[in-house]
Amino acid sequence: MPARPAILILSHLAMLAAGFAAGIYVLPILTALPGASAGQLQAVSQQARYSGTFRKDLPGSDALHWASxxxxxxxxxxxxxxxxxPGPDYRIYLAPTFVDNEAAFLQIKDRSLQVAELKTFGxxxxxxxxxxxPAQYAAVVIWxxxxxxxxxxxxYR
Structure with missing residues (x-):
């Protein structure tokens, strides 16, 4: 009989942990702002000096942390x-060089410029x-x- 209370406590703690993790993931989605309109995107892209591509397959990206x-x-x-x-507390940085993982970004973070918080996922x-x-930088990093x-x-350069 003493095993049953232990199982109940462990199962309740596991569910509490799962609920907390789900909340961390879902809350940013629920509070996200609407993305930019086609007109807003076009206004910047028509004036663009540079362009680049975010890819999901970077070494520092994974199934839960990516941009495309x-x-x-x-x-x-x-x-x-x-x-x-989706995730919490995302920031957009201009970086002096292109990096593709956490360790590389941490090496240049002090030379990078945070330009905005990211409050949308599109x-x-x-x-x-x-x-x-922007010509003084070479990449944009989402962190x-x-x-x-x-x-x-x-x-982008």
């Missing part, structure tokens, strides 16, 4: 046409901060700040 789509970089904005795996546009020249997780990157 087309990047457009104009003198004062970024536009992304595609999708990003198409987006982001205005670059005043005085930022999960809360968990220190590489999501994706696209080289």
């Amino acid at each position: 789509g087309r990047l457009h970089v104009s003198a004062n904005a970024l536009a992304f046409e595609g999708s990003v795996a 198409n987006f546009t982001v205005a670059l901060p005043a005085g930022v020249d 999960c700040e809360r968990f220190g997780q590489f999501i994706g990157a696209a080289g």
Whole structure:
């Protein structure tokens, strides 16, 4: 008989952990902002000086952490046409070199420029901060700040 209470406690703790994990995954989806419209994307892409591609098959990406789509970089904005795996606390960085995994990004993070928080998991546009020249950078990285997780990157120069 003493085994039954232990099994009940363990099963309830396992369900609590599963519910917590599901909440971490689902909450960003429920609170995500709408993506950029076709017109907003077109306005940036028509002015684009550079372009690049986010791919799911980068060494630092996996089934839960990825970005896939087309990047457009104009003198004062970024536009992304595609999708990003849902998650919390995503940030968009301009990086001095292209990186394809967490360890490589951590080596250059202090030389990278955070330009925005990512609050959607589809198409987006982001205005670059005043005085930022995208020609001084070579890639855009999407990074999960809360968990220190590489999501994706696209080289554009």
